[in-house]
Amino acid sequence: MRLFGQGDRLFGRETECAVLDGLLSEARSGHSAALVLRGEAGTGKTALLRYALSTATGAPAGSGAGTLVISGVEAEAGLPYAGLHRLLIPLLPERGNLPPAQRAALEVACGLTDGPTPDLYLVSLAALTLLAAAPRLCVVDDVHWLDPDSARALAFVARRLHAEGVVLLFGQRVVAEDPGLLAGVDVLEITGLARDAAMALLSDVVTGDLDLGLAEHVAQSTGGNPLALTDLGRELTSEQLRGASPLPDPVPIGSRLEAHYSARVSGYPEATRTWLVLAAAGAGARHDHLLAAAGLLAVRPEDAAPAESDRLVSGTPPVVFRHPLVRSAVYGDAPPPRRRAVHAALAAAITGDADADRRAWHLAAATAAPDESVAAELERRADRAGARGGQAARSTFLSRAAELTPDETVRTGRRVEAAAAAMAAGAPVRALLLLETAGDDHLSGPARGSALLTRALATVNTGAPTALRDATALCLEAAGAFGADHGRARRAAVQAVDHAIGAEHLSSVSETTVAAEAARLAATDPDGLDGLLLAGYASFIQDGYAACVPLLRRAIAAIADPALPDETLRRRFVVGINYCNLLWDDDTKLLLLDRAEAAARRTGALHTLDLVHFVGAMTDAVLGRLRHADRHDAAGQRLRRSIGITAEQEQVWRHPELVAWRAPDGFRETVPQALGVFEMLHMGGMHTVTRLAVAGLEIASGAYPAAVELLLDIVDLGRPRRYAWALPDLVEAALRSGDRATAELACADLASAAGNSGTPRALGLLDRSRALLAAPEEAEEHYRAAVERLAATPAWGDLARARLLYGEWLRRRRRRRDARDQLATALEMFEEAGATVFAGRARAELGATGESMRSPVPKERETALTPQEAAVARLAGAGATNAEIAAHLYLSPSTVDYHLRKVFRKLGVTSRRRLRGVLHD
Numbered sequence: 001m002r003l004f005g006q007g008d009r010l011f012g013r014e015t016e017c018a019v020l021d022g023l024l025s026e027a028r029s030g031h032s033a034a035l036v037l038r039g040e041a042g043t044g045k046t047a048l049l050r051y052a053l054s055t056a057t058g059a060p061a062g063s064g065a066g067t068l069v070i071s072g073v074e075a076e077a078g079l080p081y082a083g084l085h086r087l088l089i090p091l092l093p094e095r096g097n098l099p100p101a102q103r104a105a106l107e108v109a110c111g112l113t114d115g116p117t118p119d120l121y122l123v124s125l126a127a128l129t130l131l132a133a134a135p136r137l138c139v140v141d142d143v144h145w146l147d148p149d150s151a152r153a154l155a156f157v158a159r160r161l162h163a164e165g166v167v168l169l170f171g172q173r174v175v176a177e178d179p180g181l182l183a184g185v186d187v188l189e190i191t192g193l194a195r196d197a198a199m200a201l202l203s204d205v206v207t208g209d210l211d212l213g214l215a216e217h218v219a220q221s222t223g224g225n226p227l228a229l230t231d232l233g234r235e236l237t238s239e240q241l242r243g244a245s246p247l248p249d250p251v252p253i254g255s256r257l258e259a260h261y262s263a264r265v266s267g268y269p270e271a272t273r274t275w276l277v278l279a280a281a282g283a284g285a286r287h288d289h290l291l292a293a294a295g296l297l298a299v300r301p302e303d304a305a306p307a308e309s310d311r312l313v314s315g316t317p318p319v320v321f322r323h324p325l326v327r328s329a330v331y332g333d334a335p336p337p338r339r340r341a342v343h344a345a346l347a348a349a350i351t352g353d354a355d356a357d358r359r360a361w362h363l364a365a366a367t368a369a370p371d372e373s374v375a376a377e378l379e380r381r382a383d384r385a386g387a388r389g390g391q392a393a394r395s396t397f398l399s400r401a402a403e404l405t406p407d408e409t410v411r412t413g414r415r416v417e418a419a420a421a422a423m424a425a426g427a428p429v430r431a432l433l434l435l436e437t438a439g440d441d442h443l444s445g446p447a448r449g450s451a452l453l454t455r456a457l458a459t460v461n462t463g464a465p466t467a468l469r470d471a472t473a474l475c476l477e478a479a480g481a482f483g484a485d486h487g488r489a490r491r492a493a494v495q496a497v498d499h500a501i502g503a504e505h506l507s508s509v510s511e512t513t514v515a516a517e518a519a520r521l522a523a524t525d526p527d528g529l530d531g532l533l534l535a536g537y538a539s540f541i542q543d544g545y546a547a548c549v550p551l552l553r554r555a556i557a558a559i560a561d562p563a564l565p566d567e568t569l570r571r572r573f574v575v576g577i578n579y580c581n582l583l584w585d586d587d588t589k590l591l592l593l594d595r596a597e598a599a600a601r602r603t604g605a606l607h608t609l610d611l612v613h614f615v616g617a618m619t620d621a622v623l624g625r626l627r628h629a630d631r632h633d634a635a636g637q638r639l640r641r642s643i644g645i646t647a648e649q650e651q652v653w654r655h656p657e658l659v660a661w662r663a664p665d666g667f668r669e670t671v672p673q674a675l676g677v678f679e680m681l682h683m684g685g686m687h688t689v690t691r692l693a694v695a696g697l698e699i700a701s702g703a704y705p706a707a708v709e710l711l712l713d714i715v716d717l718g719r720p721r722r723y724a725w726a727l728p729d730l731v732e733a734a735l736r737s738g739d740r741a742t743a744e745l746a747c748a749d750l751a752s753a754a755g756n757s758g759t760p761r762a763l764g765l766l767d768r769s770r771a772l773l774a775a776p777e778e779a780e781e782h783y784r785a786a787v788e789r790l791a792a793t794p795a796w797g798d799l800a801r802a803r804l805l806y807g808e809w810l811r812r813r814r815r816r817r818d819a820r821d822q823l824a825t826a827l828e829m830f831e832e833a834g835a836t837v838f839a840g841r842a843r844a845e846l847g848a849t850g851e852s853m854r855s856p857v858p859k860e861r862e863t864a865l866t867p868q869e870a871a872v873a874r875l876a877g878a879g880a881t882n883a884e885i886a887a888h889l890y891l892s893p894s895t896v897d898y899h900l901r902k903v904f905r906k907l908g909v910t911s912r913r914r915l916r917g918v919l920h921d
Contacts, residue, residue: 011204011226012197013048019188020052020169027135027167030898034158034168036143036182039190041325042227042257045171048190049139052169056137066136071171072145073284074327078397079357080390082284083150084127085110087140091130099887101602102126109149109389111354118389120149120426121606124156125890131157132892135165142324143172143182148392148425151181158185159641160891163898173324179427184641192224201226205233209242227323228257261329264310271303273330274338276312279304279319280331281342281365285350285358287317292349297341340366357381360397370406378404379414382421391425394418399434412442416451419458426607428458446488449481453492456499469682471499472509476517486521490530493521494575497537501578504684504722515541529558529568533575540582545720545756552579560588566599570608577615584725584754584762586794589619601888610639618689621658622725624797626833629658634867639890656686660693661797661835663701668694688714692726699733700837707733708742717745720753727753728798731769732805740773747773761798764789768802771809779809800829804842816849823849865906872899873907877915 016037023033037045053067068087076082092110095103105118106126131138143151158168170182193201198219203210222228233241265273274297282290294300301316314320321327331339344366350359360374360381367374382397398418405411419434435455443451456474459467475496482489500507500514519538525531536555539548559569559576573596580589593616600609613636620629633655656674659667671694678687691710698707711730714723727750734743747769754762764786771782783806790799807822823846830839865873868889875885882893882900889896904910907918 011201012193012224013044013051016048016188016190017051020048021055023167023169024052024056024137027137027165030135030163030165032132032161032164032166032168032895034161034170034185036170036172036185036187037190038172038174038187040174040192040225042225042323043190043192044226045173045190046141046323047226049141049169049171052137052167053139056167066134068131068136068138070140071324072140072142072147074145074331075281075361076284076358077145077147078361078393078400079147080149080385080388080393081109081111081123081147081153083140083146084123084153085150086284087138087150087154088127088130091133094130094133095126097133098126098129099883102129102887105389108387111388114387117387119605120152120389121156121890123149123389124153125887127153128157128160128890128892129886131166131168132161132164132894136167138166138168139171140169141171143170144175145324147390148179148181148427149390152426155182155185158182160895162891162895164892164894192222193219193226193229194224195219198222198224198226198229202229202233205230206241208238211242214241225257227325231257231260257325258329258332261312261326262333264312265307265330265333268306269303271299272306273334274342275299275301275303276307276330277334277338278342278345279313279317280321280327280334281339281362282346283319283327285346286355289346289349289355290317290319293342293345296345296348336368340368357385357393357397361400364400364404367404370404372404372406372410375401375404375414382417386421391421392427395421395425395427395430395434409442412438413447416443416447416454420450420454423454423458423461428461431455431458432462444481446482446485449478449485449488449492452478452481453495456495460499463681465680466682468499468503468684469506469508472496472503472507472514475499476509476514479517479521486524487530490521490525490528490534493518494530494533494572497534498575501575502685503682504688506679506682506684506687511541529555529564529572532558533572533579536579545724545753549583549756552583555579556583556585556588560592560595562595566602569596569599570605574611574615577619581725582722583757584759584765585757586623586759586761590794593619606639606890610636613639617655618657621655621661622797623795624661624800624833624835625794626658626661626797626835629655630834631867631871633658635871638868656690657693657696660697661833661837663697663837667697688723692723692729695726695729695733697837699729700835700841702736702841704733704736708737708739712742715746715749717742717749720749724749724753725765728765728769732772735772743773759793760789761793761795764793764795764802765798768798768805772805776813783809796829796833797835800826800833800835801838803829804838804845807842808845811845811849820846820849820851824851865903869899869903869906872896873903873915876900876903876912879912 019035023035026033037048039045053069056067068090070083070087072083088106088110092112095106098106102122102125104115105122107113108115108118109123140146140154146154154168154170158170161168170185172182192198195216199212199215202215202218218229218232222232265276268276275294278290278294278297278299282293291301304313304316304319307313312322312326314322321330334342343362347359347362347366350362360377363374364378378397378401382394382401385397386394395418398414398421402411402414402418405414415434415438419431419438422428422431422434431454435451435458438451452474456471456478460471475492479489479492479496482492496514497518500509500511515538518534519542522531522535522538526535532551532555536548536552539551556576556579558564559572573592576592577589580586580592593612597609597612597616600606600612613632617629617632617636620626620632656671671690674690675687678684678690691714695707695710698704698710707729711726711733715721715726715730720727727746730746731743731750734740734746750766750769754766767782767786767789771779771786774782783802786802787799787806790802793799803822803826807819807826810816810819810822823842827839827842827846830842871889872885875888880888882896885891885896886893903915907915909915909918
């Protein structure tokens with residue numbers, strides 16, 4: 001395979017070729033890999049990709065079976081899923097084998113049918129399933145010109161490949177502002193050739209005499225850029241090559257290569273230049289459309305002859321440019337009137353509904369002055385793109401429509417909608433830039449409300465330090481801007497409530513202000529879901545526990561309604577979880593999490609699923625169900641890697657309420673830093689949760705005064721508030737610190753909150769707290785009631801702590817046998833959950849009863865499994881098929897089979913039926 005020049009040598013690319021050879025060899029063994037070849041223009045990414053294709057097929061590049069090859073096309077960068085569609089065309093006949101939800105999403109995304117807007121990750125999973133069906137090599141060159149939806153989908157596939165025998169290679173040019181669409185995929189940086197290799201390449205290209213000193217100068221001046229070396233070797237005069245004439249200054253390299261090609265093209269006949277511009281603008285278009293447009297421009301494929309002689313292009317049609325820089329130079333240097341004429345011809349030549357998006361885009365490119373008819377057509381195409389799930393394309397269409405809109409107010413509205421689409425596409429920075437260009441002078445009413453909501457969401461997603469602090473105020477302002485559109489105003493107010501709960505005491509808006517607006521808007525639809533959510537929050541803030549409980553229960557019942565649409569549940573489940581926390585309604589909370597997870601999986605909404613796992617880990621950790629919390633946490637980590645969140649970005653997702661139960665070495669030292677980060681980001685909720693977690697750790701360690709100090713900053717004695725469920729800890733810590741008065745005040749508040757809640761967990765915690773304060777003749781009755789009530793709840797940690805306290809009380813009453821029963825059970829529960837500090841306290845108490853101490857419970861054999869293997873094993877043990885497991889875990893069936901075989905080997909079983917007996921839950 002000749003990579004550069006005319007020889008068969010690799011000219012210094014042995015290392016890169018060895019990497020590719022290794023990947024292909026691994027693929028033949030059933031493993032998969034993905035790699036980005038990234039470098040400056042002309043450094044040889046495309047040549048290396050061709051080498052991989054030739055090696056994989058043993059035939060000319062791209063001609064073998066089992067290979068899929070596409071390149072990003074600049075003209076298609078605004079069309080949703082255009083690149084993915086081209087890549088999957090050979091595989092689409094097999095889409096009938098996909099799970100129904102994946103098939104439907106893929107068909108809508110590719111424009112094969114109409115249907116509900118597909119989620120990006122459901123489309124991505126469909127692509128993964130198709131690509132993983134058989135070993136193959138997939139090459140995607142010029143990723144920087146791929147449409148963003150396709151790039152994100154293929155990046156998802158790349159991050160999920162494991163045991164399919166698939167190699168996915170990307171070629172990406174270094175650009176000034178990399179949007180990071182391929183984050184999480186391994187990168188091989190392609191640089192210029194080393195001195196000796198560069199000189200060898202130049203010597204191979206030059207057919208006549210070459211001065212070695214000049215060759216070294218050229219190699220150094222070009223930075224070893226293979227494309228520059230190849231072109232210079234062919235184009236420098238014999239006098240220049242011998243050193244008799246001076247070289248161009250500067251030597252063409254990098255961005256100067258475009259100017260180099262532009263100079264060559266500028267000398268071609270008019271018809272040749274027009275044909276080349278048409279080929280550059282129409283890249284990716286159907287051949288008949290190109291020929292029809294050429295006829296309208298009075299040019300023919302034969303006009304390409306001069307460029308073909310110079311080996312700048314080949315094929316007629318499709319036209320293949322020697323290098324993307326050639327296409328860039330041809331299109332970029334064409335006079336604007338010629339570009340507009342070419343696009344107008346393409347728009348006229350493209351017919352049929354299937355290509356309406358492409359026609360509209362060419363029509364827009366052909367339009368120099370504002371034109372409402374063209375802008376309106378782009379807006380219609382934007383809506384079509386959005387219906388196919390291409391929110392990035394929708395944003396691009398709307399942005400261009402705004403540029404062509406004569407009316408300033410309409411133009412501003414379209415820019416606002418473009419910003420909202422960019423946010424929906426996961427591009428918050430672009431959304432903010434579009435909002436900046438929209439300006440405020442022509443924003444009023446609903447357009448202003450939409451802009452404010454997008455700004456709030458975008459700034460939060462960029463991680464700006466003041467974003468969460470100000471988000472509530474922006475949402476309230478949006479609610480006011482919507483005016484008589486009460487539905488949108490209520491939705492904005494619910495978002496304000498959501499942000500207020502997240503920011504808590506670090507918000508720029510007080511809870512009373514949010515509650516007042518919530519109450520006002522709740523009255524506009526008192527029986528609707530949003531009205532109930534707003535009324536519940538307003539009552540909780542304004543009226544207290546006794547008055548708000550009925551309203552909160554109505555709101556919780558509405559959001560837990562099985563008939564609630566998936567999309568609504570996905571947007572509202574976090575508010576529902578927070579309301580369940582206020583009432584200690586753990587059963588409904590767990591039900592909501594299960595339903596939200598199922599809804600996210602059905603629709604492929606992986607960002608929502610990530611949030612479900614985050615909230616699930618927090619919920620289970622608070623309940624002391626630490627193994628369940630671990631599984632949510634592990635699933636969330638896998639998922640975040642799949643959607644491109646890096647390890648550095650993931651640090652903010654750590655769960656202090658889970659880590660504190662285990663108290664690893666150095667945990668306390670990290671707390672001030674974590675609190676500082678949460679305070680800087682105005683994440684008041686996480687700030688409070690962290691302090692609560694540390695207070696629990698201090699109680700487990702016997703550092704009661706420190707726990708009291710932390711808890712008094714959180715609770716509001718005399719008025720039970722959001723963290724009333726922290727009151728039991730304050731009762732225990734204050735009493736053990738010798739501050740009985742504070743313990744009694746906390747218990748009184750707990751009695752009010754738990755009495756109004758009436759749930760078994762609330763009443764069980766009240767009994768546990770009363771037992772601590774009770775006289776000896778009354779305490780046991782409360783301890784027994786606490787254990788009985790908590791045993792009927794999911795609150796595993798609260799039950800274990802109740803048994804620990806009961807056992808401690810029994811030991812101090814010298815009832816050692818009874819104490820051993822409670823303490824041994826508590827110890828077993830703590831060890832089972834991995835709650836090391838509480839387990840140590842229980843073990844010490846049990847030892848004080850005279851019980852001979854055993855070693856800590858050994859880990860189950862299941863811990864030999866990786867989190868991914870454990871997840872596969874549990875689903876397989878429950879009877880799920882490989883395809884069902886793959887859909888559930890966002891893997892391919894072959895990867896599931898790979899993990900399952902490892903599970904069988906590690907656990908010493910030979911069938912799924914036996915898995916259930918050896919897996920420990």
